[in-house]
Amino acid sequence: MEINNLGLLNSLSSIINSGKSDNIEYVLADYILKNLYRISNVSILEITEDCFTSRSAIRRFCEQLGYDNFSELKSSVTRLVFPSNLRYRDIKEYPIYQSHIKNLINDMIIDIDKQFNFEKINFLCQLIHKEVNVVFLCANNTSGTIIKFQQELMFASKVIHVISTSFTKNKVLKDLIDEDIIITVSASGKFAELSLEFVESLKGHKYLITGNQDQKLISAYENVFYISKNSISNDYLSIYGKYGITYILDLLSMQYLYLYC
Template sequence: MNILVEIQKMYSSFSDKEKLIGDFILQQKENINNISITDLGAQTNTSPSTITRFCKKIGCQSFVDMKIRINRIKSDSNEQSEVSVFSDMYNYYSEVITRTKELIHKEDIYEFIYQLKNAKKIYIYGVGSSGISAQEMMHRLLRMGFNVQSVTDSHMMIITSSIVGSEDLVVGISTSGKTKIILKSLSLCKKNNAKIVSITGFENTDMTKLSHLNLLVYNTAFVDKERFINSQFSIMYLLDLISTVLLQDKDIRNTLKRTIDAITNI
């Protein structure tokens, strides 16, 4: 497992001090080769002993071993050396796709598709930027013939969650896994025995504990949180993958063609 992906997967289980170390490594990995354990402690307001424990927690033998693994990732990448807005953006998207690809498991994708096909009705929850992803997912599934609705209003989310049943599927989207209204709504859905799938950037959160299936994507904040860049890109990559697999089904593909033809002939 890529050590940077491993840090994200374990992030929610870190202590506050360990999260400071994780944030520094994920956001400033280019500088990790030139920093000592003492300097890292000073920049993260932690101690060398805390850093050593952090390294062992993520599967490294020592701080030096962690640096070697990070540098190996850097040397294996095809990042362009040109420093410009254009190459920076290319590198950003390339890294998000690469990290998300490492988090996605084929078996989980097929299980999700099975749940989609067998649900009486599908509800997709998301607020803010995740609400845009929820709407996009709804539009795609609707055009493929699924009985689906996106819910992005907090009041409607609570109302919907109170009436879902055991034959319904609820998809919650939150890269942080901490969105309060999503957590409250999914908790209600679970009480009503609805199937729950989460799309998020972290394992072992309250959101993943409520879900029957978790689809992990790379949290783009770990790549660059300073610039205003699409926080939903990794989710869009996952959605494209799900859509492509769904369209391998001849009946779904024919339904999509009918909806495209209907729109074209308006």
């Protein structure tokens, strides 16, 4: 699977959120999102006619998203594009689901506290505080939480980078030097797995925050910070991805502000 696919929704959403509806990028992003469910069957002729644009404009748009052409973009779209997979959820009544999710979150916090201790939080604070470029890599489903973390660090005059779109085309990543720091955040490890070869090709000191204990993930990293005592590669309800990463980054930002603000 193409690594840029894990940031596709962020790229398209950013274009839509710009509100520039008279822009061809907006028109194409809107069209793709509305037809994402059948994107494999959308032809280049169809999209040129429906969007009143040219093949060259579509190719430039795809390159902007990190793909060589429209065929590559649509062939790479899978369910991993989406931030959560509702197919794995049992639809429950509100009181039942509320009790269920509260119990899962409570168990998760206890688990995280045992693994992601104060020493590790302090270590990451010191790492982030270094006078180098600090880059957080993540997929669609984690980016919102990390962007909030990015903004919180600005109160302590620390500016970090959050990369969650068009990874292979990103200039920040291309310009990294050996002293810079890359922190990959991947609760289930899916993003870490798919980005492993790409991360290995980048310069800089590399660290991973994950719940996946597959040993093949450690090859690209100097250190791995596990967020659970058990491997959670199949976190289908995204308890650790949705709530766990938020909890960890909240602790991390508060400690950073305490130390350096």
